[in-house]
Amino acid sequence: MAETKKILVAGGAGFIGSHVAQELEKRGHQVRVFDNFVGGKQNLECFGSGIEVVEGDCCKAKDCRKGVKGCDAVFHLAAHAAEGQSVFIPAFNAETNILGSIRMLSEAINEGISDFVFTSSIATYGKPEKVPIKETAPLNADDPYAITKKAFEDYLRVYHELGQITPYIVRFFNVYGPRQRMDDPYRGVVPIFINKCLKGENPVIFGDGLQKRAFTYISDVVEPICDIVGNKKLVNNPINIGTEEVHTVKELAEMTIEQMGVDLEVEFVSKRTSDVKVTYCDTSKAKELLGYQAKVSMEKGLEKTIVWAKGMGPQEFRYFDYTEIPKLTHGIYTSKKI
Ligand SMILES: NC(=O)c1ccc[n+]([C@@H]2O[C@H](COP(=O)([O-])OP(=O)(O)OC[C@H]3O[C@@H](n4cnc5c(N)ncnc54)[C@H](O)[C@@H]3O)[C@@H](O)[C@H]2O)c1
Numbered sequence: 001m002a003e004t005k006k007i008l009v010a011g012g013a014g015f016i017g018s019h020v021a022q023e024l025e026k027r028g029h030q031v032r033v034f035d036n037f038v039g040g041k042q043n044l045e046c047f048g049s050g051i052e053v054v055e056g057d058c059c060k061a062k063d064c065r066k067g068v069k070g071c072d073a074v075f076h077l078a079a080h081a082a083e084g085q086s087v088f089i090p091a092f093n094a095e096t097n098i099l100g101s102i103r104m105l106s107e108a109i110n111e112g113i114s115d116f117v118f119t120s121s122i123a124t125y126g127k128p129e130k131v132p133i134k135e136t137a138p139l140n141a142d143d144p145y146a147i148t149k150k151a152f153e154d155y156l157r158v159y160h161e162l163g164q165i166t167p168y169i170v171r172f173f174n175v176y177g178p179r180q181r182m183d184d185p186y187r188g189v190v191p192i193f194i195n196k197c198l199k200g201e202n203p204v205i206f207g208d209g210l211q212k213r214a215f216t217y218i219s220d221v222v223e224p225i226c227d228i229v230g231n232k233k234l235v236n237n238p239i240n241i242g243t244e245e246v247h248t249v250k251e252l253a254e255m256t257i258e259q260m261g262v263d264l265e266v267e268f269v270s271k272r273t274s275d276v277k278v279t280y281c282d283t284s285k286a287k288e289l290l291g292y293q294a295k296v297s298m299e300k301g302l303e304k305t306i307v308w309a310k311g312m313g314p315q316e317f318r319y320f321d322y323t324e325i326p327k328l329t330h331g332i333y334t335s336k337k338i
Helices: 015-026 042-046 061-068 090-110 144-161 189-198 219-227 249-260 284-290 298-312
Strands: 006-010 030-035 051-055 073-076 115-121 166-172 174-176 204-206 215-217 239-241 267-269
Touching (some): 006 015, 015 042, 015 051, 015 219, 090 144, 115 144, 189 249, 204 249, 215 298, 219 239, 219 284, 239 284
Parallel strands (some): 006 030, 006 073, 115 166
16 A cells, blocks of 8 residues: 555454554554453553554444545454354354444445455365465354354345455465464464463363464564555455465474473363364465565464563453353353363
């Protein structure tokens, strides 16, 4: 983005959104954060007076209208992003991630906004036929969260073909780092393990722990997403963004215990219905079209996250009392024993 813009960051009070808002402001843009604060307001403390904050729900057209007013671009990160939880709350998930995203898109179009950045996910690939996954791989989304991300990618394509929007779609992997919620028991295995260690409790793994993931430090997604607008080769052309360093969940748990210097052990419980065993991506397209290179190793990123987390102290996990399909709710959630 060469020229200065007024940018709406929807979901800007969240983990990634708050970092994106700050990076865009640092680059000289005028930034408005839009959020309904279901994930809390704690990240707002990081903003200076240069970032405008608007409370609003992306499921409400009126709120979205207020959010996009006067803006030139939208970074849409607002979502209910708990993949495993989406299996037992599929309607709620679709309301936020599909209908809420459509509302935001419609009001962006009505405001005459062209640039629309969307944070999609590696989850859209489902169980990959081959790893590392290239963007050309089939999108076999096989959980409700993944379906919502895939569906909204399709909405963006359709409105792009109608000449109404210039979409930029990034497919992130497992992002972690400071400001990620530690009190959310449903998602974010890195902050969950750290929080468990802070509480003096054993980290709990679903299944055998041999699930493989490319855990990506926050700064390795924030810069590329802020670089993407204006890159003609990436218009309506989804791109994988994240590290190519891969670890098992068991390795992550062991590294966390070691780095935190606690006398704890990894515990195993039955696997979750929707967990994909091995999933990580090829990022050669990002390297070629964006000059992308992930810079932070797992060891270093974990170290920085632990320093931040120790400053925050242990957090109580906040469980949803709400479920749509109780029999698909993993027992560890109902017993509140994550
Ligand atoms: N964190 C990851 O590993 C990862 C991986 C792939 C994709 N993503 C995507 O990146 C985006 C940001 O993820 P995150 O990890 O920062 O999540 P987050 O939960 O920290 O942030 C999401 C924000 O959206 C807000 N929000 C939720 N529902 C809303 C609504 N109806 N109206 C307005 N605001 C609402 C929440 O309050 C929160 O501040 C999401 O779209 C997520 O699906 C994240």
